[in-house]
Amino acid sequence: MKKLLRILPFAAALWALLALAQTNEPANDWKPAPSNQPGKEYPKVNSEGRVKFRIVATNAQSVGVTFRDSSPFAKGEDGAWYGFTRPLDEGFHYYSIKIDGAEVPDPSSRMFFGAQRWGSAVEVPAKDAEFYAVMNVPQGQLRELFFYSKSSDSMRRAFVYTPPGYDQSPDKRYPVLYLQHGWGENEYGWGVQGHAREIMDNLIAENKARPFIIVMVYGMTNDTQPGGLRNFDIGPFETVLIQELIPFIDSNFRTLSDQLHRAMAGLSMGGMETKTITLKHLDTFSHIGLFSGGSIAVTNITDLVAFKASNKLVFVSYGSRELGNNRGGDPKANVEALEAAGINSRFYVSPDTAHEWQSWRRSLHEFAPLLFKR
């Protein structure tokens, strides 16, 4: 009897848990996602981070979304199909809808380039969303332009962020950050879902970062069939970046064009590119940022004396949910070893996020204040 009494609370708790799992009723506080097309009610997000969809496909046999572990989709009284996801991490997630074997963009979502296509994505509002929101502060500009690349004999698109006040201070010169997207993404990523413009405007308004220029360009120059990672060759991109884009930017924008005032960072594959290119061009870049894109071991550095003399910062970051998946050694240990070797290094972990944009928005937000400090 005494034993039974001891077990009882656990049994009751277990029973309650099972009941909850069985009913599995999502919290009924759905709000339209900020990533929706203008005027669209769905997709909606609730306080658990679940996303609920409404898909009109009157004669379909089967409807769903690409999020794993979603609820079954069923027809509502209005004839549309409804279903919802498991709780998702805060931040930005690509997805498609599925209709009778087709995988297509959700017509209710705005369109983003990632996962190798322009398609739908949903924003699960984050508690810290304000740092990348459009605020009523002095505004920078995101400029779309094309430059001629001789090595690829093509006009190539770049986006250039100029900080607030750039046009009003014709005698002022600015440092530059070259900022790369990840695999399956393109030069739009940082300006659209990455909110680089908003992040910088807000940091500068709070006097937390020095105003600098950001340049964003496509990082798979040799890629004729987008996404072909197997045939990826960093050479053509390195040529475009070092020999063509940097001189173009330095002659068309008011840059501080010395090594001390030039940084490179990238996410995922863009981090790999950053590592390869910055280690090879110590005279070109002084600040390095790797966001979910590997780390630099002391043994990666050929000439430690030269590196220590020229480098001002190595920043390495990951989402907490992707730590442990790292190839190329433990990033935290690598950063600590750099520190021990006398190199100014930082390690940042984005709480409760995976290999996704919320990790990279936060990474830029942590990285930018460290740049170009005397």
Next chain:
Amino acid sequence: MKKLLRILPFAAALWALLALAQTNEPANDWKPAPSNQPGKEYPKVNSEGRVKFRIVATNAQSVGVTFRDSSPFAKGEDGAWYGFTRPLDEGFHYYSIKIDGAEVPDPSSRMFFGAQRWGSAVEVPAKDAEFYAVMNVPQGQLRELFFYSKSSDSMRRAFVYTPPGYDQSPDKRYPVLYLQHGWGENEYGWGVQGHAREIMDNLIAENKARPFIIVMVYGMTNDTQPGGLRNFDIGPFETVLIQELIPFIDSNFRTLSDQLHRAMAGLSMGGMETKTITLKHLDTFSHIGLFSGGSIAVTNITDLVAFKASNKLVFVSYGSRELGNNRGGDPKANVEALEAAGINSRFYVSPDTAHEWQSWRRSLHEFAPLLFKR
């Protein structure tokens, strides 16, 4: 017999025609559309202007596109659905794909805002496509920025085209064109499918247009449910444009800020807005462009003397296939009456195009060289 001989050629011609209609084989010279997502083979366009689609929807009962008079869609050997359109006009056409009652974006198309949504569209290459292509000429920039609007208490997006050399000539000032999209579209339209940047860069490179700034902003300011034309009120937009955006542009860009150097133009609904606002603000705008958006009758002008003294150009254009659908009088006759009244006016008809972007690209291309001439 003589009668039969006379009829025979007609009969033969009729028979040939019927045979052609029955086989209806599209020309087999399909090429990927320039509007496709990177690396996508389909949709394809042939020399007749037909568009052929490939849609993967393995378990669907019925697949199609929103283009009227398209062929039935049928499954090919690879299990994907194939079908094609009637010959379409050269230029840019919005569409959606249909799968078992769903209307969704074609995942093979890039995404454009129009018809009140971000969705798919196809570009049927035009013979004159070069005037809006990215060429290796001095490049302008398309700048995305936000400005605070007091009247709507919101941060509002604008796109600003700055001509080649803008950053390199810090003492030079430029005229400004305010350029509006149509109903169901937004501030992205002119910069994306309208190719305003490319049109201007190419005209300036050929010394056919004076370099000027173009400003593009959303024209349905009061619209909370996008596309609600029934409740459209031009007042809030007029306030944003006249009281907020123009002063913002004049203080943040190197403009020539007098009436002589400020123009307004728009397409369709944007033409209606242009007409209403320019006629009301003679002291603000000197050049007027209405693209498929009505015309100005002499009787529309309250004070003809004042108008003649202040206005430098009234430009009216239409696509040839939409002429005859005009409300508000015959546009050609209205332009001729303006000319007769001593007002510098032009009427332009885009050959073989309807109420679509090819008419408006050509209209800007014809309009821009006429602007800000002394």
